[in-house]
Amino acid sequence: MIKVFLTTLLSTLLAGCSVTESVPEIQYYLLDAMPTEQEIKLSTKQINIPPIDLPDYLQQPNLVMRGEQQQMHMARYHSWADNLGDSIRRVMAIELSQPTSDTNKANTCSPCVNLYLSIQHFYPTQDGQVILSGEFTIEQSSQMKKHTQPFFFSQPLKASGYGQSVVQMRKMLSLLANQIKEQMVKQVKVEKN
Structure with a gap:
């Protein structure tokens, strides 16, 4: 009887030790909004957007967060559903082809x-900010004129979590697109004068 009791107790203890925690499900994120039918204003200007230049730490599938002392933390269970550079390129093409712009995206022209x-920084920070910085160059093919301009955006996160970070990151790309549109309008005015 004691042998049966000890065997049962030992089996129960071993079974308890073998129970492992379940691994969280990986969450995948897209920068693009849900597809919608878009009006694209046709104009004499066409925009060609070559592949985006990203630093090595952004050329991998995991989302990153900047911690203290210049450390980058790679998320284990939060990943981009698509190549980040390709996603940024699509977002910029959509943003720059909005009807309020005098431009339109083309694959070749x-x-x-x-x-x-060229993006150097694009991530949330441990202290609740989202950072987007780098530079853009607008090159007028017909006149071989170039204009390079740095950009920097920093905004507080409205809520915690990687999902909210991605929402905020997408909004920051819209801000960048608006800055690029403004510069394009300035260049068109200079060309006309």
Whole structure:
């Protein structure tokens, strides 16, 4: 009887030790909004957006967060659903082709504007900010004129979590697109004078 009791007790203890925690499900995120039918204003200007220049730490699938002392933390269970550079390129093409702009995105073009985008920082921080910085270059193909301009955006996160960070990151790309549009309008005014 004691042997049966000890065997049962030992089996129960061993079974308890073998129970492992379940691994969290990986969450995948897109920067693009849900697809919608878009009006694209046709104009004489075409925009060619070559592949986006990203630092190595952003060329991997995991979302990153900047911690203290210049450390980058790679999320284990939060990943981009698509290549980040390709996603940024699509977002910029959508943003720059909005009807309020005098521009439109093209895959290839001969007399057009080339938009080169180099991103150095694009992440949430441990202290609740989202950072987007880098530079863009607008190149007028027909006149071989170039304008390079740095950009920096920093905004507080409205709520915690990677999901909210991605929402905020998408909004920051809209701000960048607006800055690029403003610069393009300035360049068109200079060309006309």
